[in-house]
Amino acid sequence: MSSKLFKDFSVANLSKNEYYNNPEETAKAFTEDGWYKTGDLLYRDQDGNYYYVERIKMLIKYRSYHVIPVELEELIRTHPSVLDVGVTSVPNELDGEHPVAVVVREPGTSVTAQEIKDLVASKVSDSKLLRGGVVFVDELPLTSTGKVARMKLRQIAFNANRE
Structure with a gap:
């Protein structure tokens, strides 16, 4: 397995997949298929371990x-x-x-x-x-x-x- 940097790490299976009465923020935060974009930059090493690097906005x-x-x-x-x-x-x-x-x-x-x-x-x-x-x-x-x-x-x- 090779090393990889993940920009805007996403997760699924959240109990909620929208911001209440805020479609603009929902569109920014979720992919079309319901994955939540965390806004984090992660690194995966060659052994498959993930490491937090930084918030993308930082x-x-x-x-x-x-x-x-x-x-x-x-x-x-x-x-x-x-x-x-x-x-x-x-x-x-x-x-x-x-x-x-x-x-x-x-x-x-x-x-x-x-x-x-x-x-x-x-x-x-x-x-x-x-x-x-x-x-x-x-x-x-x-x-x-x-x-x-x-x-x-x-x-x-x-x-x-x-x-």
Whole structure:
């Protein structure tokens, strides 16, 4: 069995297959034969195991490419001076969106925006470069469940002085 990336994973056999009094949302969320489109991006490995990658709406659209924030986050976290990171995007008139890294430094260490950009550039394709820059913060915005608050992260990136 080969590896495969599934865009907009779908499931069937749900007890309900429509949104109450909302045919527009029903048409977006369900296929014609009743499968529910979860909006998730999944990966199936060679052994047939499935792994969650990201919500499709969280993908960064750079030109005709889709950039997965989690992929860049995992890479940036390998830097010894990075405690945590969230990757989001800022709008760009020509390209659609540019990836931005919002970085929390490890206490007592220093890392520059250029070092983060160079790390990313050394490991990924051109379409995934941090064209939107790097922002340093004391902590990432979190939801009540401890996950990165992606919309707040995007606001931080948009309003901050990006390096």
